[in-house]
Amino acid sequence: MREPSLGGIVQTEQDRKRPLLRAGNMNCGGCGMSNIFQLLSHAVAGRDVKLVIPACCGAITAHTYPQSAFDVPTILTTFASAASVATGIAAVAGLNNEETRVICMAGDGGTYDIGMATLSAAAERNENILYICYDNEIYGNTGGQRSSSTPAGAVTTSTPLGKRENKKDIMAIMAAHRIPYAATVSIAHAEDALNKMRTALDTNGFRFLHILSPCPTGWKSEPAMGIELVRLAVRSGLFPVYEVFHGDRYVINIEPDFSDEALSMYLSLQRRFRKSGVTETSLRPGIDKYWHGLRMLSGRIVPARRH
Amino acid sequence: MPVELISANHGAGLAATLAGRANRTGRGFCCGVYPITPATDCMEYLCAQEIEKSKVVRVESEHSAMGVCIGASATGARSFTTTSSNGLAYMAENCVTAASLRLPIVLVVANRTMGPPWNIWADHGDSLMLRDLGWIQIYCADNQEVFDTVLFGFRLAENAEVMMPLMVCMDGFTLSHTIAQINVPEQDMVDRFLPITTVPHQLGSTPHALGQIEVAHQVASHRRQHHEAMEKVFHVYTDIQDEFQQIMDRSLPDPVVSYRIEDAESVIISMGTIGATAEQVVDDLREKGQRVGSLRLRMFRPFPMKSIRENLKTARRVAVIDRDISLGFGGVLWGEIKAVGSRNGLIIQNYMMGIGGGMSGRSIFAGF
Ligand code: SF4
Numbered sequence: 001m002r003e004p005s006l007g008g009i010v011q012t013e014q015d016r017k018r019p020l021l022r023a024g025n026m027n028c029g030g031c032g033m034s035n036i037f038q039l040l041s042h043a044v045a046g047r048d049v050k051l052v053i054p055a056c057c058g059a060i061t062a063h064t065y066p067q068s069a070f071d072v073p074t075i076l077t078t079f080a081s082a083a084s085v086a087t088g089i090a091a092v093a094g095l096n097n098e099e100t101r102v103i104c105m106a107g108d109g110g111t112y113d114i115g116m117a118t119l120s121a122a123a124e125r126n127e128n129i130l131y132i133c134y135d136n137e138i139y140g141n142t143g144g145q146r147s148s149s150t151p152a153g154a155v156t157t158s159t160p161l162g163k164r165e166n167k168k169d170i171m172a173i174m175a176a177h178r179i180p181y182a183a184t185v186s187i188a189h190a191e192d193a194l195n196k197m198r199t200a201l202d203t204n205g206f207r208f209l210h211i212l213s214p215c216p217t218g219w220k221s222e223p224a225m226g227i228e229l230v231r232l233a234v235r236s237g238l239f240p241v242y243e244v245f246h247g248d249r250y251v252i253n254i255e256p257d258f259s260d261e262a263l264s265m266y267l268s269l270q271r272r273f274r275k276s277g278v279t280e281t282s283l284r285p286g287i288d289k290y291w292h293g294l295r296m297l298s299g300r301i302v303p304a305r306r307h
Numbered sequence: 308m309p310v311e312l313i314s315a316n317h318g319a320g321l322a323a324t325l326a327g328r329a330n331r332t333g334r335g336f337c338c339g340v341y342p343i344t345p346a347t348d349c350m351e352y353l354c355a356q357e358i359e360k361s362k363v364v365r366v367e368s369e370h371s372a373m374g375v376c377i378g379a380s381a382t383g384a385r386s387f388t389t390t391s392s393n394g395l396a397y398m399a400e401n402c403v404t405a406a407s408l409r410l411p412i413v414l415v416v417a418n419r420t421m422g423p424p425w426n427i428w429a430d431h432g433d434s435l436m437l438r439d440l441g442w443i444q445i446y447c448a449d450n451q452e453v454f455d456t457v458l459f460g461f462r463l464a465e466n467a468e469v470m471m472p473l474m475v476c477m478d479g480f481t482l483s484h485t486i487a488q489i490n491v492p493e494q495d496m497v498d499r500f501l502p503i504t505t506v507p508h509q510l511g512s513t514p515h516a517l518g519q520i521e522v523a524h525q526v527a528s529h530r531r532q533h534h535e536a537m538e539k540v541f542h543v544y545t546d547i548q549d550e551f552q553q554i555m556d557r558s559l560p561d562p563v564v565s566y567r568i569e570d571a572e573s574v575i576i577s578m579g580t581i582g583a584t585a586e587q588v589v590d591d592l593r594e595k596g597q598r599v600g601s602l603r604l605r606m607f608r609p610f611p612m613k614s615i616r617e618n619l620k621t622a623r624r625v626a627v628i629d630r631d632i633s634l635g636f637g638g639v640l641w642g643e644i645k646a647v648g649s650r651n652g653l654i655i656q657n658y659m660m661g662i663g664g665g666m667s668g669r670s671i672f673a674g675f
Binding site: 048050052059060062063064065066068070071072073074075076077078080081083084085086087088089090091092093094095096117118120121124125 | 334335337339360361362364365366367368370371372373374375376377378379380381382383384386400401403404510511512513514515516517518519520521522525
């Protein structure tokens, strides 16, 4: 099951010569965020980029002063201010007619929770920012506490018996802001991911990418399994892959096969779901319901699942 | 030089506008602003201005207002914002970032009591709460001083040897809403006084990270550098004062404003508008034959220890007036004055006045 996230995609002339995230960074082995940076390096290519990273694992990724593992100018901000600091940077780039792409790379805590007001306000103002949420469904940097992105049933250090509440629907929230572009991204589907990253980089105004980001440390999974886990989440319908343009045009990019087998494998390959007793059967109704809504929004009348 | 009859809030907004325009050939001017009483008028004034090469972002909180300033300043623009009281408390986290990243942001604080229980009147407790972060803090006594200090503040904050954020404090309502005459320089005078902003460590095109983790000895040496830069403020201050005088043709007060201090046995020490009242009280008492003087601290951080010591040479009794209280200790200013002023035979007493916007007029002094 091991494979590089760019399986089948070779580096071309137009690609960025050096990776955005260099070797020698502080990420755990198998961190999905490292894969995201790898993909993003290709998508960014020759563009002028500035990174904004709030308090999260990404802030540690850079390693210690004065070296930086990031190959672009980067600013580390307080937890709740990625989108506001990025606003200032994008504004000054605009004043100076620079083509700079300002990219926030934030975890789910900084996006779903503490940074929500800042994020929402920047989206409402349609700032020229690409906001990427690498969603590992946990406060990874503080040792694995629940966030409002943690799925029901997952054990975290602050929900030792498994979280009770469902995961917040961040995409619905972002779509409700009518931003030019929002998309969910699977790192197991490199071509789709690259297309979306490129679209997001080329679009002006506020763009949001939601990326499921395996966290071996928090998910209690094998580092080598990350991409496979995302593939299982996509196949089973647990992580829908779609785009939303201007908050109203929904495009489903990958059709899952809603396989219960995939869902059961997704759960069993992580130890975080062991205690709470979530199973493919308990998750299925929620998935069906979500897909029903998604299909309505996308205008596609396809049965929600095969029986 | 035209004279405007405006409030200190509008004066601060006007000074920021002129300073913003002065950076039009640089990387521009960018602010995040959010309303809070009594600083709101300053923000409203700014939002109504058309400033070449500028953007004022109307954000959703003070935390984000400072966030925008951080982003703008980190990419080399001139940056300004304004707040009060709980707004400053809410902004505080990002004020730490601004200071530690050594970004020359100018912040106008219309001092106001912290709540709840809610109170909108003057009290220095809000800005003093941020005493230790590495911001320069200047307290003003009249509208002209507020206006001049904003211009001066950018020059000081952006000085290569100083390079840190600066707070211009004014008593809420007492100054912020009082309309008085302000001499307003022409744009070309401001252009001459305020060169374009250069942030040597700005995020440009070479990869480097601002604000990444540091280990203990790195933090310690950065703190030390910051502290040393604080100490340089005094001599840079004097240099800029001279230039201000030459270009604007008027003087800007010293970090410590002394009044009839030469032979004073009793000295009143205070900050902000109470300092102006204290000077009148000194006149009253001098008429009664008492040898009284006043020291008004304009600069609170860095703390002008040397100047205070020199000014207390003849003193036997010192009355420190605090428009604040550090609960469980006493007046904040009193604590600082005791730390630098103590010597045998010198009595340093603490008085609280005007807390929560309470009376601070001349008659109140009589009760002391
Ligand atoms: S804790 Fe998780 S998200 Fe953080 S670096 Fe490790 S694997 Fe990545």
